[in-house]
Amino acid sequence: MRSIEDVAARKLCTGCGVCAYMAPESYRMVDVLAEGRRPLPIRPVGGPSDRGPSDRGPGPEAPGRAPREADALRACPGVGLTAVADDRPQLDGWGPVLGMWEGYAAPASLRYAASSGGAATALAGFCLEHRGFGGVLHTGARADVPYLNEVKFSRTPTELLEHVGSRYAPASPAEGLGLVEEADAPSVFIGKPCDVAASHKARALRPGLDAKLGLTIAIFCAGTPSTRGTLELIKALGSDPEQLKSLHYRGEGWPGEARAEPGERQLSYDASWGGILEKHRQWRCYLCADHTGEFADVSVGDPWHRPTAGDPGRSLIVARTARGVEMVLAAIEAGVLVATPVPNSTLPASQAGLLKVRGAVWGRTVALRLSGLPAPRYRGLPMFGIWLRKLTVKDKLRSTVGTVRRIGRRGLRERSVVEEYRP
Numbered sequence: 001m002r003s004i005e006d007v008a009a010r011k012l013c014t015g016c017g018v019c020a021y022m023a024p025e026s027y028r029m030v031d032v033l034a035e036g037r038r039p040l041p042i043r044p045v046g047g048p049s050d051r052g053p054s055d056r057g058p059g060p061e062a063p064g065r066a067p068r069e070a071d072a073l074r075a076c077p078g079v080g081l082t083a084v085a086d087d088r089p090q091l092d093g094w095g096p097v098l099g100m101w102e103g104y105a106a107p108a109s110l111r112y113a114a115s116s117g118g119a120a121t122a123l124a125g126f127c128l129e130h131r132g133f134g135g136v137l138h139t140g141a142r143a144d145v146p147y148l149n150e151v152k153f154s155r156t157p158t159e160l161l162e163h164v165g166s167r168y169a170p171a172s173p174a175e176g177l178g179l180v181e182e183a184d185a186p187s188v189f190i191g192k193p194c195d196v197a198a199s200h201k202a203r204a205l206r207p208g209l210d211a212k213l214g215l216t217i218a219i220f221c222a223g224t225p226s227t228r229g230t231l232e233l234i235k236a237l238g239s240d241p242e243q244l245k246s247l248h249y250r251g252e253g254w255p256g257e258a259r260a261e262p263g264e265r266q267l268s269y270d271a272s273w274g275g276i277l278e279k280h281r282q283w284r285c286y287l288c289a290d291h292t293g294e295f296a297d298v299s300v301g302d303p304w305h306r307p308t309a310g311d312p313g314r315s316l317i318v319a320r321t322a323r324g325v326e327m328v329l330a331a332i333e334a335g336v337l338v339a340t341p342v343p344n345s346t347l348p349a350s351q352a353g354l355l356k357v358r359g360a361v362w363g364r365t366v367a368l369r370l371s372g373l374p375a376p377r378y379r380g381l382p383m384f385g386i387w388l389r390k391l392t393v394k395d396k397l398r399s400t401v402g403t404v405r406r407i408g409r410r411g412l413r414e415r416s417v418v419e420e421y422r423p
Contacts, residue, residue: 001073001078001374004039004069007079009415009416010415012078012079012375013035013038013039014077014194014198014284015029015036015037015172015194016077017037017039017195018077018198019039019072019075021176021177022072023066024178025042026069027072029172030420030421031420032416032418032419033226033227035283036224036226036282037172039418040420071205074205077198077201079377080377080378080379081197081376081379081381082379083381088320091347091348093348094294094348095293095294097320098319100344100347101339102342103117104116105336106338108312111313112251113165113251113252115254115302115313116255116301116303117314119337120190120219122336123217123317123336123337124188124190125157126327126334126336126337127188128156128157131330133185133187134185135154135179135183136153136154136187136189137188138154138160138163138190139163139167141163141246141247145423146247148227149169149170149171151176165248165251168273169227171195173189173190173191173195174191174195174202177189177199177209180213181208186211187213188216189215190216190217191218192224193221193290194290215297215324216296216297217299218296218299219293219301220291220293221293222278222281224281224282224285225277225279225280225281226280227421229276229279229281232280233249233272233277236265237259238264239262239263243262244260244261244262245262248260254311255308284376287361287368287376289361289378290381291358293318295320297319297323298318298328299317300317301351302316303316303350304350304351304352305346305349317337355390359383359387359389363387363396364403368407371407387399
């Protein structure tokens with residue numbers, strides 16, 4: 001991958017938006033209907049209207065490429081990730097774990113409205129109210145087009161609570177990292193694991209950002225569906241995108257039902273995610289080795305190991321760093337979070353399928369390279385051993401031979417063109 005354009009064209013873009021933050025004069029994020037958020041190059045006045053079909057421009061160090069574009073490529077999580085080499089205790093295949101709790105937001109209203117237990121929102125609100133943080137950078141629905149997402153920078157708990165709940169649609173919160181860098185005080189960043197990994201890579205290049213990222217929170221993620229998937233969901237809910245006032249993927253109970261306003265019906269989590277949205281995940285998500293936020297200070301997800309019926313909502317809270325441990329314990333002491341320590345085995349029990357997914361990613365990336373196609377490079381993230389030990393022979397064949405078959409079905413040899421979707 002020699003440029004951000006290459007990453008997008010080769011379908012390796014996660015849609016995080018960090019390139020638009022690192023090089024705002026070169027890229028802006030747009031929605032591509034069947035793929036997700038993608039960087040659209042901003043052409044200079046009087047510059048070339050396009051580059052050659054086989055070479056989208058010079059490499060990061062080549063003449064003519066702006067230094068910020070080179071940094072954008074260095075910060076891109078789509079090309080790969082390198083684990084932090086330190087002495088933190090590791091949970092095999094799940095990254096560093098310094099503490100783990102199961103719990104929920106103390107306010108009953110927040111716990112009910114949230115997708116699970118509201119822990120991420122409660123922890124971020126604690127940072128605003130009790131630690132003097134300057135804001136929270138996160139994702140929320142666009143006011144004018146509720147089924148699309150946009151960057152939100154909430155400076156008060158009230159603003160934060162206006163955007164509670166999962167957004168199973170393309171989002172690029174890392175494009176707003178400039179708001180964190182410019183804030184008067186440290187801020188919280190909430191995003192998918194790839195978004196947080198992007199912030200981790202970006203802060204190594206931007207000391208100003210590093211000083212202002214007070215806490216990063218990652219939400220467990222099984223993949224990002226495209227906007228086309230959301231439009232199909234809206235149709236299944238008996239609603240009209242042009243008349244839509246609000247769209248909720250989960251919440252009001254655990255896990256809650258998908259619902260639209262106006263809408264004729266609601267759909268269970270299994271019907272909305274498993275029946276519709278999951279089928280529209282972008283290709284890069286099938287190559288993701290980090291679904292639980294290993295690069296975050298704190299990662300939060302559903303404790304699926306327990307029955308959800310009749311439970312108003314619970315979150316699994318994983319502290320990855322000393323800073324994360326400190327913030328979680330302080331939030332519990334302040335009464336913002338109600339949480340109980342649980343053994344590390346709770347994470348694999350709660351997300352049983354994700355370890356095998358990580359092993360399958362090794363097989364998929366090898367199959368791509370043997371087919372002459374680029375794939376993300378992961379360093380320090382255990383994968384081969386998981387592929388060898390945890391996957392059955394059938395699973396191994398799916399990850400390799402199945403990937404070769406997908407090359408044709410998904411058109412992976414063809415370069416994608418970034419075409420902006422306008423509702």
